[in-house]
Amino acid sequence: MQRTLEDLAYVPSLSSDWWIDPYRNFAAVAERDWIYRNDKGYEIVRYKPHQNLLRNRKLSQEHHLVAERAGIQDPDVKRFRTSFMIATVGDTHVRLRSSVAQFFGVQHVEHIRKDINALIHRIFDEVETDREIELYDTVCKRIPALTYLYLIGGDYGDEDFVARMSDSILKIFRADLSLREEIEGAYQELFEYVEGKISEREQVLSDDFLSHVLRQRDAGVLTAQEAFDMIVLTLEASTDNTSHQMAMVTSVFMEHPDQWSFIKEHPEILTKAVDEAIRYRPRSLSNSRVALEDLEWEGFSIPKGTEFFLSVLAANRDPFIYRNPNAFDIHREAPPPHQMFGGGMTVCLGSVLARMEIQEFFKVLIERYPNAVATKPTTFEYIPPVVAQTCGVHLVLEP
Amino acid sequence: MRVQVDREKCIGNGMCAALAPKYFDIDNEGNLIILSEALDRGDEADVESAIVSCPVGAIRILEN
Numbered sequence: 001m002q003r004t005l006e007d008l009a010y011v012p013s014l015s016s017d018w019w020i021d022p023y024r025n026f027a028a029v030a031e032r033d034w035i036y037r038n039d040k041g042y043e044i045v046r047y048k049p050h051q052n053l054l055r056n057r058k059l060s061q062e063h064h065l066v067a068e069r070a071g072i073q074d075p076d077v078k079r080f081r082t083s084f085m086i087a088t089v090g091d092t093h094v095r096l097r098s099s100v101a102q103f104f105g106v107q108h109v110e111h112i113r114k115d116i117n118a119l120i121h122r123i124f125d126e127v128e129t130d131r132e133i134e135l136y137d138t139v140c141k142r143i144p145a146l147t148y149l150y151l152i153g154g155d156y157g158d159e160d161f162v163a164r165m166s167d168s169i170l171k172i173f174r175a176d177l178s179l180r181e182e183i184e185g186a187y188q189e190l191f192e193y194v195e196g197k198i199s200e201r202e203q204v205l206s207d208d209f210l211s212h213v214l215r216q217r218d219a220g221v222l223t224a225q226e227a228f229d230m231i232v233l234t235l236e237a238s239t240d241n242t243s244h245q246m247a248m249v250t251s252v253f254m255e256h257p258d259q260w261s262f263i264k265e266h267p268e269i270l271t272k273a274v275d276e277a278i279r280y281r282p283r284s285l286s287n288s289r290v291a292l293e294d295l296e297w298e299g300f301s302i303p304k305g306t307e308f309f310l311s312v313l314a315a316n317r318d319p320f321i322y323r324n325p326n327a328f329d330i331h332r333e334a335p336p337p338h339q340m341f342g343g344g345m346t347v348c349l350g351s352v353l354a355r356m357e358i359q360e361f362f363k364v365l366i367e368r369y370p371n372a373v374a375t376k377p378t379t380f381e382y383i384p385p386v387v388a389q390t391c392g393v394h395l396v397l398e399p
Numbered sequence: 400m401r402v403q404v405d406r407e408k409c410i411g412n413g414m415c416a417a418l419a420p421k422y423f424d425i426d427n428e429g430n431l432i433i434l435s436e437a438l439d440r441g442d443e444a445d446v447e448s449a450i451v452s453c454p455v456g457a458i459r460i461l462e463n
Binding site for chain 2 (some may be wrong): 108347349
């Protein structure tokens with residue numbers, strides 16, 4: 001059936017009111033149609049068309065506007081933001097991605113699992129367990145920062161530096177012109193740090209990620225600039241989302257004490273339980289796509305440049321895909337993959353690593369503090385249309 | 400030996416098509432096309448590299 005984009009009903013899915021109760025709002029509109037107009041483009045509220053658009057090669061992520069919207073003027077930062085892997089499409093994207101895909105693949109991530117487990121133990125060793133803690137700042141936030149240093153063979157003493165870089169750089173997504181100097185300054189510091197790490201590592205290559213990237217450079221797969229950009233990019237891509245998702249999964253487990261008890265008795269179910277918790281409460285609210293050319297899709301004529309907001313919240317609770325979608329249930333049989341990490345050519349490259357970090361976090365928590373309990377309900381903050389996060393997860397580790 | 404893909408897991412990322420183009424392709428809709436199931440002698444390294452680079456671990460080699 002031929003329909004036109006102009007005829008679609010409107011949803012205020014980018015307004016703050018919508019995010020007071022987003023699950024109810026998405027479920028209500030998904031009963032009537034699967035695509036809507038919003039204030040900037042089109043909102044997809046069902047799983048199948050979401051998956052379909054993620055995979056379609058005539059669309060890609062909208063990324064080059066991020067630096068522009070944040071008012072970035074520093075030419076080095078501008079260059080980085082418009083040529084790093086995430087900003088590329090087509091053959092260049094495939095070449096950059098395939099140069100590091102093996103490192104982030106299932107087999108290699110399994111290989112480094114025990115090292116990440118040891119890192120997490122190291123963090124818990126420093127936690128004071130005789131009082132209530134706020135888990136995000138005390139533990140979750142530290143795991144990806146130390147993991148990044150592990151990947152580049154850095155000194156763990158640089159943890160605070162890495163955390164500070166990550167905090168400042170990710171402010172670029174706020175599109176707030178008053179933050180420009182802080183963001184540009186952090187990038188310059190990080191560029192200098194990465195340059196130093198590359199010169200150090202060049203002397204003796206090892207089996208870390210930095211060495212892998214330098215070998216790709218030496219083999220002519222990556223240029224020196226591309227290798228440098230990959231190391232810089234890995235910092236901002238590996239930190240916030242992983243640590244916030246970890247805290248969000250913790251909140252889900254704590255809200256479901258019967259299933260949490262089952263997980264503690266059967267830790268082999270952790271892989272499945274973590275993914276179910278991510279489906280139920282994803283950090284990413286929305287995947288984005290923009291049409292790279294004019295195209296026909298599902299009866300619509302779509303002009304080049306059209307922006308789509310693929311709701312992860314709506315897809316992850318689509319009743320046509322998941323039975324009883326609003327229930328958290330670690331015993332679902334072979335659930336279709338949730339949409340939290342995107343899909344298609346630009347699926348999150350670190351998704352296997354991020355999941356492993358979260359799984360190992362819970363393994364260590366269960367091993368050391370099986371009686372950990374939440375001291376108050378977790379509340380959440382939505383930063384639409386991109387991410388959600390907890391306003392802290394308060395626990396007593398040894399009650 | 401045969402190349403096998405778990406289509407329930409496949410997300411159309413296309414690393415396989417980039418690394419072992421003799422065996423895998425991805426169409427414009429992101430659907431995986433297996434060009435050849437039978438693994439030829441000498442191509443093991445390419446297919447192995449596709450296997451370890453697949454972000455969802457959907458590819459494997461079956462012994463005859």
